[in-house]
Amino acid sequence: MAVKWEWENATAGAVAGFATVAIMHPLDVVRTRFQVNDGRISNLPSYKNTPNAIFTIARSEGSRGLYAGFTPAVIGSSISWGLFFFFYSRAKKRYSRDEEDKLSPGHHLAAAAEAGALVSFFTNPVWVIKTRLQLQNPLHQTRQYSGVYDALRTITKEEGWTALYRGIWPSLLLVSHGAIQFTAYEELRKLLVDFKSEKAKTKDVEVLNSLDYTFLGASSKVAAILFTYPVQVIRSRLQQRPNQNGVPRYADSFHVIKETARFEGLRGFYKGITANLLKNVPASAVTFVVYENVLKVFNLTRKKD
Template identity: 70%
Template sequence: MSSASQWQWETATAGAIAGFATVAAMHPLDVVRTRFQVHDGRVSNLPTYKNTAHAIFTIARLEGLGGLYAGFSPAVLGSTVSWGLYFFFYGRAKQRYSKNRDEQLSPGLHLASAAEAGALVSLCTNPIWLVKTRLQLQTPLHQTQPYSGFYDALRTIVREEGWAALYKGLLPSLFLQVSHGAIQFTAYEELRKVVVDFKSKKRRRHSGSADSVLNSVDYAALGASSKVAAILLSYPFQVMRSRLQQRPSSEGIPRYMDSWHVIRETVRFEGVRGFYKGITPNLLKNVPAASITFIVYENVLKFLKFARTNE
């Protein structure tokens, strides 16, 4: 295997491990976020929650630990696959745009690399996220036969709604993946350069590499900062995707027909605030999660590089 190919698989492995660690730690907040996102104030099978803490307490009391970890299997699968593919596609795109691995890319090329990776990941993983959303929205109030798990949900969706249903919410998902990933990774890379330059000058090590200058605290701060920027700018696409991916009624009628229908109805009944429902648990989940992800990713990548150079 060439060094370039090995480096790409190293980034994919680091990303997959980082994604698993993130989901395992933060899943209950993901359930709460999804339920807030689809609660549009009209007739709903979901309980009404006052805030994030009340939602967690209510779900735990009425549904037990299983409720807080609803959709955990597809969340683990989706996050692990998504992060692995994302870092793989992102690494390949960066290599393609640079003449050699040591050349620093411009912000525009970082943006293009992240956008390309986000679009490819979205196409590959949309069915997994659809199932996760459906499982997270199941409550004791539902009248329809619940899905018993990931594979049962897949079979039932295909049987009742057809293969095309697995790609519900794909359009906002594409916008979400491209914009969110592009913003996050561009912000991460640019902030990383600033911190590396600052710490290198402070230590008078102008020739030192980023790996020798940055530590886990730096990676945590960089991951959190870049995540906040990405969430604030791309969050409405998450709300749109979740609303489109809801299970149809027992008569087979979807709550929302398409992305434009979601936009019209949300603006009509909830205003702009409707596009930011669930953002508090989303920030609580994803800001520390991004820190965990980048700490794990960068340190796993260091370990794999060290192991390769010492073979």
């Protein structure tokens, strides 16, 4: 029964991840292009702001540009959310003595961090491919990848399989993003359940509805983004394609930090944050609404059985 419940969590997470990407992907493309544009790269177009970026990409590249990297994004997001909820639920079970045992914020933090680290190792190659595809544009100076398989084959042939793990250390640091988000979500959820239960004179957690999950998903995401966004910029800059000589623009995370601070200052570490908030705050709300409601369907099915 425990294994079945864990796979239900994984399925709910995967469905939620797919729904999120399908709705918000154009903003993800915009965010990635803002993140890597340090003003010194000739083959990247410049945009004034997020609306201008969307309009410019749509006009010059069409829907193909707005949905560049969509396939790896769908694959990566669905796998990531599915594995995250799977590993997260397993970790919470290990930390709790029984079903009625309420976990502390520290336990939620540890469970989310553990799940995030495992997911990073599984999915980093997918994110490298997604980033590379999103950065392709009419000004690209090297042969463009024709798709996911071509990108995978070309990267391993030209750069070796280790290139698929570029940005892995920032990715592991970004475990803190999921940890912060899920800890905030769980703690806010408990407060909201207690408040609504007391008001309704019941201890039934079903007092929460989709509007509540929207608030919880969005607010927990804002907290996580504000704390961890600079690490996302570092990761994107590491994962971009090398120049025509095969030399990566940045050698490592420290090189990114040094160059960004030198030429762009603090502002450089927050490039694209508007698009990121516009994409991820509603996306997080959608994800948790879908996740919680899919779990409710599973619960109803289990009760009937």
